[in-house]
Amino acid sequence: MASGINLAVIPGDGIGPEVVAEGLKVLAAVLPSEVKLETATYDLGASRWHRTGETLPEAELERLKAHDAILLGAIGDPTVPSGVLERGLLLKLRFAFDHYVNLRPSRLFPNTPTPLAGRPDIDFVVVREGTEGPYVGNGGSMRTGTPAEVATEVSLNTAFGVERVVRDAFERAAARPAKKLTLVHKNNVLVHAGHLWKNTVDRVAREYPDIVVDYLHVDAATIFFVTQPERFDVIVTDNLFGDILTDLAAAITGGIGLAASGNINPTGAFPSMFEPVHGSAPDIAGTGKADPTATVLSVALLLRHLGYQAEAARIEDAVTADLAERDAATPRTTETIGDALAARVAN
Amino acid sequence: MASGINLAVIPGDGIGPEVVAEGLKVLAAVLPSEVKLETATYDLGASRWHRTGETLPEAELERLKAHDAILLGAIGDPTVPSGVLERGLLLKLRFAFDHYVNLRPSRLFPNTPTPLAGRPDIDFVVVREGTEGPYVGNGGSMRTGTPAEVATEVSLNTAFGVERVVRDAFERAAARPAKKLTLVHKNNVLVHAGHLWKNTVDRVAREYPDIVVDYLHVDAATIFFVTQPERFDVIVTDNLFGDILTDLAAAITGGIGLAASGNINPTGAFPSMFEPVHGSAPDIAGTGKADPTATVLSVALLLRHLGYQAEAARIEDAVTADLAERDAATPRTTETIGDALAARVAN
Ligand SMILES: CC(C)[C@H](C(=O)O)[C@@H](O)C(=O)O
Ligand SMILES: CC(C)[C@H](C(=O)O)[C@@H](O)C(=O)O
Numbered sequence: 001m002a003s004g005i006n007l008a009v010i011p012g013d014g015i016g017p018e019v020v021a022e023g024l025k026v027l028a029a030v031l032p033s034e035v036k037l038e039t040a041t042y043d044l045g046a047s048r049w050h051r052t053g054e055t056l057p058e059a060e061l062e063r064l065k066a067h068d069a070i071l072l073g074a075i076g077d078p079t080v081p082s083g084v085l086e087r088g089l090l091l092k093l094r095f096a097f098d099h100y101v102n103l104r105p106s107r108l109f110p111n112t113p114t115p116l117a118g119r120p121d122i123d124f125v126v127v128r129e130g131t132e133g134p135y136v137g138n139g140g141s142m143r144t145g146t147p148a149e150v151a152t153e154v155s156l157n158t159a160f161g162v163e164r165v166v167r168d169a170f171e172r173a174a175a176r177p178a179k180k181l182t183l184v185h186k187n188n189v190l191v192h193a194g195h196l197w198k199n200t201v202d203r204v205a206r207e208y209p210d211i212v213v214d215y216l217h218v219d220a221a222t223i224f225f226v227t228q229p230e231r232f233d234v235i236v237t238d239n240l241f242g243d244i245l246t247d248l249a250a251a252i253t254g255g256i257g258l259a260a261s262g263n264i265n266p267t268g269a270f271p272s273m274f275e276p277v278h279g280s281a282p283d284i285a286g287t288g289k290a291d292p293t294a295t296v297l298s299v300a301l302l303l304r305h306l307g308y309q310a311e312a313a314r315i316e317d318a319v320t321a322d323l324a325e326r327d328a329a330t331p332r333t334t335e336t337i338g339d340a341l342a343a344r345v346a347n
Numbered sequence: 348m349a350s351g352i353n354l355a356v357i358p359g360d361g362i363g364p365e366v367v368a369e370g371l372k373v374l375a376a377v378l379p380s381e382v383k384l385e386t387a388t389y390d391l392g393a394s395r396w397h398r399t400g401e402t403l404p405e406a407e408l409e410r411l412k413a414h415d416a417i418l419l420g421a422i423g424d425p426t427v428p429s430g431v432l433e434r435g436l437l438l439k440l441r442f443a444f445d446h447y448v449n450l451r452p453s454r455l456f457p458n459t460p461t462p463l464a465g466r467p468d469i470d471f472v473v474v475r476e477g478t479e480g481p482y483v484g485n486g487g488s489m490r491t492g493t494p495a496e497v498a499t500e501v502s503l504n505t506a507f508g509v510e511r512v513v514r515d516a517f518e519r520a521a522a523r524p525a526k527k528l529t530l531v532h533k534n535n536v537l538v539h540a541g542h543l544w545k546n547t548v549d550r551v552a553r554e555y556p557d558i559v560v561d562y563l564h565v566d567a568a569t570i571f572f573v574t575q576p577e578r579f580d581v582i583v584t585d586n587l588f589g590d591i592l593t594d595l596a597a598a599i600t601g602g603i604g605l606a607a608s609g610n611i612n613p614t615g616a617f618p619s620m621f622e623p624v625h626g627s628a629p630d631i632a633g634t635g636k637a638d639p640t641a642t643v644l645s646v647a648l649l650l651r652h653l654g655y656q657a658e659a660a661r662i663e664d665a666v667t668a669d670l671a672e673r674d675a676a677t678p679r680t681t682e683t684i685g686d687a688l689a690a691r692v693a694n
Pocket of ligand 1: 090
């Protein structure tokens with residue numbers, strides 16, 4: 001645990017700045033006074049791109065490296081061509097800082113609405129690979145815009161990349177009471193990548209005889225997410241399947257207003273980055289309707305990563321308590337929710 | 348409309364033969380006596396592979412071409428290495444017969460259980476591309492099984508392939524009352540394939556000014572499937588996203604026991620193939636627990652494709668009526684359900 005936290009903040013686009021403000025408020029409130037919090041805000045996202053054409057200049061990337069961690073709000077705006085900010089900023093950060101564990105816990109809190117009848121008991125965590133797979137940006141198009149166009153997307157998978165994230169997932173499963181790990185892939189169709197994943201999990205599993213290991217095709221996994229989500233404990237999966245599954249996971253556990261994530265480099269070689277799963281939601285930006293809880297829970301993941309276990313737990317307890325008292329009929333503003341959570345953790 | 352139907356039947360593995368038997372029973376019952384039904388059964392699947400090592404010999408493929416349509420039960424067995432039958436038989440058929448429209452309607456029938464609270468009004472159809480994308484089998488691995496392994500999967504997308512399925516989807520949307528088409532992709536990450544899809548939809552949309560066109564990232568689409576499925580009418584999407592979304596669609600509309608599909612070659616150059624969305628479910632094979640309704644509804648799609656609109660409607664009405672009377676507490680066998688549906692369509 002550091003004697004202080006040197007945090008990079010990337011508020012980003014849309015509701016990003018609003019939710020990040022509340023995340024920082026709660027972070028400041030929960031930290032003991034002897035822990036010094038320093039923050040540096042980075043102006044990255046749509047408005048920077050419009051102004052300068054830059055997404056993430058190398059100099060900024062260098063400066064970001066010096067921080068203990070990064071808190072990011074949301075990236076993306078309809079005025080920017082699709083992919084420019086996602087590839088040039090968000091994914092660039094995940095790749096440059098080797099965030100190979102994209103950690104996305106899902107828990108259905110009491111009193112939280114779920115679209116599922118019968119309110120199943122949901123408490124699992126998705127360990128999504130963050131630096132490989134279909135996300136590598138390897139592909140292209142030729143005869144673009146003509147009737148003879150061909151466009152490719154290449155999923156790159158390495159034993160190195162798969163094994164390290166699989167090991168991380170086994171460690172997380174070992175630390176949880178249910179001790180269950182489910183690999184999700186599509187190895188009956190994507191046979192080469194699929195077999196690499198399956199063989200890696202089978203091999204590492206021999207070192208963890210206490211952990212029950214399961215395999216599901218991604219299509220079948222979506223079925224179980226809505227019919228039997230209690231069967232999941234730790235899920236390990238590739239970058240794209242993890243993207244899809246974690247949005248669905250968010251939907252069944254109260255919506256993306258609550259879903260937190262960490263882009264983690266477990267080696268500590270680069271700062272890890274914490275962000276809500278939701279996007280920039282430009283349609284509600286500035287209205288005070290955004291729920292900052294996902295960002296606040298991302299701050300808890302950040303604290304856990306930096307070794308502040310007690311503070312992380314205080315935030316999670318505060319969220320649980322706050323959610324227990326929420327009344328869907330009387331929605332609160334972004335700021336009101338942030339204030340309430342800050343007050344709870346300060347106690 | 349042909350004066351007879353020359354049908355190829357591939358019962359396949361697991362529950363495949365059981366559900367196909369009921370599908371054929373209903374087909375025989377619904378056809379007017381002047382329509383001659385000829386069937387030829389093809390022994391393809393796990394047991395053939397175990398016996399001969401063959402998945403789909405060229406001679407069988409040639410023979411299959413002569414039929415008006417194909418009815419398939421299910422392919423896949425745990426005793427066969429993952430991918431062998433899927434790639435060597437099921438996908439080989441879809442690719443060889445250029446089944447570029449993989450049609451998967453989803454409707455929540457009255458009295459049918461859904462995991463979703465509030466029983467939303469679900470009635471949409473997914474037009475899944477069937478011959479391109481990540482399913483082409485273009486990829487490989489090197490240094491396989493070593494710590495230096497690299498495995499790739501290449502998604503191939505062509506203007507030719509995308510445009511023809513997009514046009515088919517627009518035609519289907521034009522024929523439906525809601526007149527809405529949603530493209531699902533991930534064009535903020537898979538930018539090359541994504542832009543080809545998006546640009547194609549935008550261009551074709553200009554020919555259909557009455558159709559409301561929408562775009563969703565695949566991750567966001569899974570959210571709306573469980574929170575707001577009534578927003579969908581026709582969905583057009585790539586092969587892999589379509590695979591994932593249609594299992595989720597099946598889950599929210601009563602389960603894969605009800606989900607039908609058609610692998611359609613709209614040009615008629617090759618026979619189209621109809622199959623339930625579910626797999627071979629080896630765990631319940633032989634127990635009489637399999638629900639043949641998905642196969643029966645696939646027979647309805649088959650009839651519609653061959654021009655027997657009235658007969659298709661009779662089957663769909665029979666299923667609706669049968670489902671309305673089902674009582675979850677007293678489950679019926681595969682055969683009992685088939686008998687009940689056959690009796691209803693014969694009336
Ligand atoms: C914005 C997008 C690039 C991103 C992703 O696909 O990873 C988002 O959906 C997420 O899940 O964090
Ligand atoms: C069995 C498998 C190859 C197949 C697919 O992925 O298309 C199945 O899941 C389906 O949806 O028909």
